[in-house]
Amino acid sequence: MPESVHPEEHVPPEPSPKKFGGEIPAAEFHRVQSGPDFQRLRKTFRSFAFPMTVVFMVWYAAFVLSSVFATDWMSQKLVGNVTIGLVFGLLQFISTFLITYLYIRHMNKKVDPIAVKLREELEGSAR
Numbered sequence: 001m002p003e004s005v006h007p008e009e010h011v012p013p014e015p016s017p018k019k020f021g022g023e024i025p026a027a028e029f030h031r032v033q034s035g036p037d038f039q040r041l042r043k044t045f046r047s048f049a050f051p052m053t054v055v056f057m058v059w060y061a062a063f064v065l066s067s068v069f070a071t072d073w074m075s076q077k078l079v080g081n082v083t084i085g086l087v088f089g090l091l092q093f094i095s096t097f098l099i100t101y102l103y104i105r106h107m108n109k110k111v112d113p114i115a116v117k118l119r120e121e122l123e124g125s126a127r
Helices: 026-033 036-069 084-124
Strands: 077-079
Touching: 026 036, 026 084, 036 084
Parallel strands: none
Antiparallel strands: none
């Protein structure tokens, strides 16, 4: 090893202290869980997630069932070799991206602010 390099200079820095340290009592979790903010958080999440899941499952089932039971319709050509089935399949991808975008937007605007408030409240009660 060259003289200009000292082994102690290559020691990795210690990780920075955690922002949150301590233990949250179980009673605090129960208190927050039964509180109105947590109930609002659950309702806000479920009001988007459950209906969107149903919509997507019906949409996907329509594609699968059409592929199995409506093969003549799905194989109709629209333009060149592009069939209704191909368009329907591509729309599945587009709808997945759209749902993901809507989910992220909903969570960022409506759910995350409530969750941050609850987390900070819980972290403040840590011992």
